[in-house]
Amino acid sequence: MNKFLVVIFGFFIGLNNEVDAQKITNLKNKSHPYKHNLSLSDWGPYTKKYIGVSHIPDLHKGVRFDLSVFPGFYRKKVEVPNVFFASGFHPWQASPNLEFFTYRHQLEWKDKVYSDISYFKLNDEESRLIRMEMVNNTNLPQSLVMNFMASLHFPSIGPYKSDSPIEITEVVTPKNTSWVDALDYIDLKFSKPKPTDNLLVDGQFRGEIRDHGFVLGRGIGQNFGAISGDWVMYDISFERPIAKQLLLIRCRIEKGKTSNFKLEGIKDETMVIKGTGDFQLLKVPLETNAFSKNYLKLTSNGNVAIQLDGFIIVNENEQDVVQFHARKWNPVPKIINTGLLNSIILKYDDTNKYYGINWNYDDFVLREIFAKDLDIFYKRATNSHVSTKLYGEGEGHFTNVFMNPISLSPHSKKVIYGKVHVGSLDEVRQNLESNHWNIDLYERQFTDYREDIA
Numbered sequence: 001m002n003k004f005l006v007v008i009f010g011f012f013i014g015l016n017n018e019v020d021a022q023k024i025t026n027l028k029n030k031s032h033p034y035k036h037n038l039s040l041s042d043w044g045p046y047t048k049k050y051i052g053v054s055h056i057p058d059l060h061k062g063v064r065f066d067l068s069v070f071p072g073f074y075r076k077k078v079e080v081p082n083v084f085f086a087s088g089f090h091p092w093q094a095s096p097n098l099e100f101f102t103y104r105h106q107l108e109w110k111d112k113v114y115s116d117i118s119y120f121k122l123n124d125e126e127s128r129l130i131r132m133e134m135v136n137n138t139n140l141p142q143s144l145v146m147n148f149m150a151s152l153h154f155p156s157i158g159p160y161k162s163d164s165p166i167e168i169t170e171v172v173t174p175k176n177t178s179w180v181d182a183l184d185y186i187d188l189k190f191s192k193p194k195p196t197d198n199l200l201v202d203g204q205f206r207g208e209i210r211d212h213g214f215v216l217g218r219g220i221g222q223n224f225g226a227i228s229g230d231w232v233m234y235d236i237s238f239e240r241p242i243a244k245q246l247l248l249i250r251c252r253i254e255k256g257k258t259s260n261f262k263l264e265g266i267k268d269e270t271m272v273i274k275g276t277g278d279f280q281l282l283k284v285p286l287e288t289n290a291f292s293k294n295y296l297k298l299t300s301n302g303n304v305a306i307q308l309d310g311f312i313i314v315n316e317n318e319q320d321v322v323q324f325h326a327r328k329w330n331p332v333p334k335i336i337n338t339g340l341l342n343s344i345i346l347k348y349d350d351t352n353k354y355y356g357i358n359w360n361y362d363d364f365v366l367r368e369i370f371a372k373d374l375d376i377f378y379k380r381a382t383n384s385h386v387s388t389k390l391y392g393e394g395e396g397h398f399t400n401v402f403m404n405p406i407s408l409s410p411h412s413k414k415v416i417y418g419k420v421h422v423g424s425l426d427e428v429r430q431n432l433e434s435n436h437w438n439i440d441l442y443e444r445q446f447t448d449y450r451e452d453i454a
Contacts, residue, residue, distance in 0.1 A: 062155035100449035136408035148401035157217035191229030228302035356428035
């Protein structure tokens, strides 16, 4: 295997067709069965692109920062470590909590020339230390390079062509109201169970689909509602009754088809929905006493599948404020000059976090690579040592710290260190300014981690 897999065993809470307040209260007081809480750090080997260390700045958005680190031969071979196929690296060691993990990158087979790259926590949750050990077990001197590749990645929504825009649908809501994602349910049941109801892939929720047009690219689908008896339930909590409220439900049904749903809880009625093939916003008036029941349940009467995006409850005078629009992700960061040696700060538009990177090797070139993928393009650009901006196919961006050349005598090794920090601009800048390369401390910490998992 060339990537870490975390196997999640979950359970799902079932509800009878009869719903009462006590059952809702019991469900609310329990841990939500669909929350992604693995009790793991925001840092870890989570990348779905090129191996390295990842940071999750916002679980709700699904945005991921990667710092991929990989070696190569100077002006010769570089193997881009893609996690989806064999590409010259191997998971080597890891602690159970993933505070420490190592990958071995084979440059010349059978450990003749290789690099062990380790990532581990040193003092705090805002930083990770990177230890790059390069080994030459041959009778000849070797000249190597080391690459830092920093990039921001967005949740996978659907198949993209190389020239497709990377965009997400967002919702604008009135002040003091919140959009309820269709996947924020208490429970969802298909009347005809199937293995995939519980054997979920890629950390998805039951019934989840990912597609363009959904808010944040996700909603309920998988033929939900096509069979009578499919249902989904939500918790609705209001402190006091509010007059003149509308329930707005955003959904999509195949053009020319008609769906039939029963609503229960804050509204008891049957809805007949004619499909347009595009997303539509259904308006359901609510009575003042609607919130005496603190749930909303939708049960299909069959006929046709429906895709649910979510809903919102607003005052009827503010319904026009609710708007949906596409916003393009921006993978290109602002690169901030720190004024310090061997360090940079990156700020991406789609997270409020700043990322600081520093390293203790003086011979380097800072480059930007504008491309969706590195696998072929970067190998082709191995000898491009003049340009600081390289352009490939597709939308994407990698900030490349290109350390070269790194000379190794026969039968020798060399260790280089780097760090990556996250936080506000002041916090990251302070981390970089206060940095001192305490190599003895790093080596002791590295040894302790290895001995603990031996």
